[in-house]
């Protein structure tokens with residue numbers, strides 16, 4: 001924000017789905033809640049874990065913003081309907097959806113169970129259908145809106161280890177957004193995707209610790225070295241990209257992706 005100008009998300013209501021953090025610290029969803037609140041938005045902090053939703057809402061309030069914590073599973077249509085109803089009772093409108101909830105399980109075609117595969121597609125992909133169906137009619141009636149989906153470099157590249165169900169789901173996230181963008185362009189509903197690279201969130205730190213046990217620090221340093229910029233990204237750097245795409249500054253941007261990866265995917269090896 002520059003002096004004398006309105007914050008870029010003033011008056012907007014943003015629903016962040018997957019607003020919490022799966023371990024203590026700053027996740028992409030939580031950093032996005034606070035970043036967009038600082039830019040003037042009211043935040044609906046939705047998470048399947050009640051404490052995670054409450055924690056994100058608390059951080060927004062600490063930053064001087066307004067937030068409603070809501071517990072809902074993004075893959076459950078009835079719970080999402082109830083969450084949208086609660087958001088409308090509190091704020092009267094929803095201008096932006098950040099579809100941030102994501103889960104995965106390491107493994108290739110012969111490792112992953114069908115149950116795990118299905119659950120990953122439901123949480124990462126079917127959730128987009130559920131939320132879009134609920135919110136697009138509302139946004140259309142309000143005269144427009146923005147949907148920002150969160151994919152991953154795993155959705156466009158092999159990242160060096162098998163993560164098949166997650167990778168396929170994150171590829172689908174990108175194409176869902178492209179297709180929905182075409183469908184809703186005339187309704188002034190923009191749909192774009194942020195593609196984070198290697199981001200230093202508590203979930204990643206936890207996974208790295210689990211995979212490499214005592215040598216978590218060395219594994220984290222190895223992730224830093226993979227990136228042309230020499231470091232993992234912060235959740236705040238992803239949040240800034242989300243906030244831009246959510247805002248009217250991105251008014252002519254729809255059906256595309258914004259890579260936030262420190263140069264990672266442009267690299268040869």
Ligand SMILES: NC(=O)c1ccc[n+]([C@@H]2O[C@H](COP(=O)([O-])OP(=O)(O)OC[C@H]3O[C@@H](n4cnc5c(N)ncnc54)[C@H](O)[C@@H]3O)[C@@H](O)[C@H]2O)c1
Nearest residue numbers: 018020021022027028048073074100101102152196199201
């Ligand atoms: N951290 C990275 O390096 C990285 C890289 C690329 C993409 N991403 C993507 O960014 C997003 C956030 O990642 P993060 O590392 O901050 O993750 P995180 O696990 O810390 O946060 C995700 C939040 O989503 C919630 N959630 C999970 N399943 C849910 C469901 N069914 N319904 C509602 N909420 C649910 C979790 O409780 C958690 O609070 C994910 O979509 C992830 O795939 C992360």
